[in-house]
Amino acid sequence: MAKFLNTSGVxxxxxxxxxxxxxxxxxxxxxxQFNDRIKEHIQNLNIQKKDxxxxxxxxxxxxxxxxxxxxxxxxxxxxxxxxxxxCYINDSEAIITSMNLYEFSQLNNNEMGIYITKEADPExxxxxxxxxxxxxxxxxEIRVTVQKMDAKNGSKKxxxxxxxxxxxxxxxxxxxxxxxxEKPLSKEAYKKWNEYGDENYPEKYCHFSGEASNGETSVKxxxxxxxxxxxxxxxxx
Numbered sequence: 388m389a390k391f392l393n394t395s396g397v398x399x400x401x402x403x404x405x406x407x408x409x410x411x412x413x414x415x416x417x418x419x420q421f422n423d424r425i426k427e428h429i430q431n432l433n434i435q436k437k438d439x440x441x442x443x444x445x446x447x448x449x450x451x452x453x454x455x456x457x458x459x460x461x462x463x464x465x466x467x468x469x470x471x472x473x474c475y476i477n478d479s480e481a482i483i484t485s486m487n488l489y490e491f492s493q494l495n496n497n498e499m500g501i502y503i504t505k506e507a508d509p510e511x512x513x514x515x516x517x518x519x520x521x522x523x524x525x526x527x528e529i530r531v532t533v534q535k536m537d538a539k540n541g542s543k544k545x546x547x548x549x550x551x552x553x554x555x556x557x558x559x560x561x562x563x564x565x566x567x568x569e570k571p572l573s574k575e576a577y578k579k580w581n582e583y584g585d586e587n588y589p590e591k592y593c594h595f596s597g598e599a600s601n602g603e604t605s606v607k608x609x610x611x612x613x614x615x616x617x618x619x620x621x622x623x624x
Contacts, residue, residue, distance in 0.1 A: 389511065390502040397486050397500040398493045401425075401475055408432055408477040413519050415474040416488035417444035418623050420452055425488070433461050442526050443488075444470040449567065457531040465526035474519055479505040481515045490569075492624070556597035558590035558604050566622060568594065571609035580606065595621075 392400055405412060405428040412432060419441070421429070432439055439462045448456065456464065475482045484500025486492050505512040555566030559576040571594040572580055580588070589602030594609035595618040603611055610618050618624060 388507050392482070392484070392500040392502055394486070394493070394496065394498045396502075397482060397484050397498055400480075400482055400500075400502050401486075401488075402428065404475055404477055404480045404482060405429065405432070407480065408437055410478050411438040411440075412477045413440045413442070413475070413523070414488055415442045415470070415472055415476075415519060415522060417470050417473070418487045418489050419443050419448060419456075420489045421455070422490045422493065426455065429459065429462065433459050436461065439463065440465065440523060442467050442470065442522055444468060448531070453531060463528060464531055465523060465528045467522055467526040470522070470526075472522070474515065476516060476519055479512075481512055483515060487623075489624075496624075555594045556592050558592050558594050558600070558606070558609050561592040561597060563597075566594070568609055568624070571604075571606060 402424060405425065429439065439459075441456075441462060442465045444467060456462065473484050473487055475484075475488070481503045482500050483503070484498060486496070486498040486500060492498065503512050503515060554563050555571065556562065557564050557573040557576050558571045559580065560573055562573050564571075564573050570577075586607040587605050590604045590606070590609075591600060591602070592598065593600045593604055593611040593614055595614045596611065598611070600611055
């Protein structure tokens with residue numbers, strides 16, 4: 388019988404589903420940002436030469452994410468420009484959910500999903516597997532390549548950054564930096580913050596808009612509450 392999952396349930400069962408893969412794993416998610424545990428499990432399956440397929444919507448990964456994925460030789464990736472579904476499936480289990488395979492979503496969003504097993508719900512599992520196979524068929528398989536380092540400062544640059552899009556603001560100094568809610572500080576500001584490492588320490592600016600936050604932002608919450616909805620729309624958080 389299918390099992391209802393809340394946010395923490397989806398996160399737990401997803402990790403277990405990946406770990407228990409025998410031969411084939413398919414991850415369908417419009418947006419990607421793997422946490423360290425998921426990366427470890429995928430790497431382990433890849434070493435064992437399991438059949439791993441990842442379908443996502445836009446070929447606009449964070450440089451670190453892009454280069455990690457590019458180094459997973461054997462993991463096949465495909466782009467489906469109309470993808471909105473999120474589904475994770477192996478040889479005997481599946482999760483249909485609202486949650487992207489995105490670390491921030493797992494930690495901050497309210498999600499739900501359904502867990503299915505081939506043994507308990509063979510027809511439902513088959514229908515899910517068939518639809519995932521259809522998505523693979525209509526998707527364009529691509530090869531993710533390692534992005535080059537910027538010669539001037541040694542940082543990885545994406546096409547999005549080089550065209551001056553996707554900029555955010557350092558929450559301590561207000562200077563322009565790449566938008567990344569996991570890294571909302573400039574390099575210099577991060578060095579100072581790291582002396583104490585208090586993720587709740589009040590900062591001065593909103594990472595999304597650059598406006599003064601009057602202490603209402605922090606490393607843990609880098610975006611002002613009033614801007615959060617817009618930031619989610621723009622960056623698909």
